[in-house]
């Protein structure tokens with residue numbers, strides 16, 4: 703398949719990004735109707751594009767564009783609806799900026815059209831287990847983030863259960879890596895994510911964060927999404943907008959424990975924390 707709009711971007715940009723030693727910031731850009739409070743569609747697209755630019759200015763090196771809410775109990779979204787939400791935004795960001803763009807989707811068709819519109823990373827909370835997704839990712843030849851999830855978003859928080867959560871997530875990664883290898887997805891284009899909050903209790907999430915380094919055995923970069931999640935709300939007894947310091951703290955702990963990429967809402971604050979970390983770790 704030809705990459706139509708961005709022949710000079712794609713794999714080069716996103717795979718060099720995977721080799722960075724400094725922690726990278728992925729800024730969350732939700733393009734679901736509930737994430738915008740005002741009127742018309744064009745207005746929403748413009749707003750999303752300028753929000754992406756603000757996150758780039760604040761230190762994000764990846765923008766994660768998502769049109770399907772994967773929160774617990776979220777209603778499924780049709781392919782057409784998801785495409786209508788994400789494609790204009792991806793195209794708009796790509797026109798303005800030479801930046802890595804990931805598309806947060808599980809649907810093969812959305813992956814294909816998103817990459818054609820300028821996305822160069824697939825971020826899939828189903829880890830390429832939905833129909834056609836594995837084959838599509840192999841064909842598109844862009845890096846893929848495989849996320850661990852127990853059950854499905856509709857039911858995942860109904861009594862999640864593990865023997866040893868770290869071992870079970872690792873076994874899942876092993877199985878998914880095998881499927882990827884079999885179909886021809888290069889291991890050096892895979893990012894692994896233990897999926898905080900995706901079918902996990904607070905204790906499961908804390909164990910995963912404490913033992914993140916165990917996932918480095920596969921040789922892939924580790925991505926984590928902890929930003930504003932309910933595990934932080936449980937610890938702090940605060941609503942989403944009061945979880946900024948908790949989110950930055952969790953992101954920094956993740957990096958110290960081996961994460962290479964953090965998916966965050968509060969890019970500027972996370973970037974400040976990482977500047978301190980980088981100075982201590984690598985010098986100024």
Ligand code: 7PJ
Nearest residue numbers: 772825847849895897898926927
């Ligand atoms: C994650 C994600 C995550 C990756 C969401 C939310 C829920 N993608 N998409 N990792 N979470 N890779 O942001 O609260 O943890 S949506």
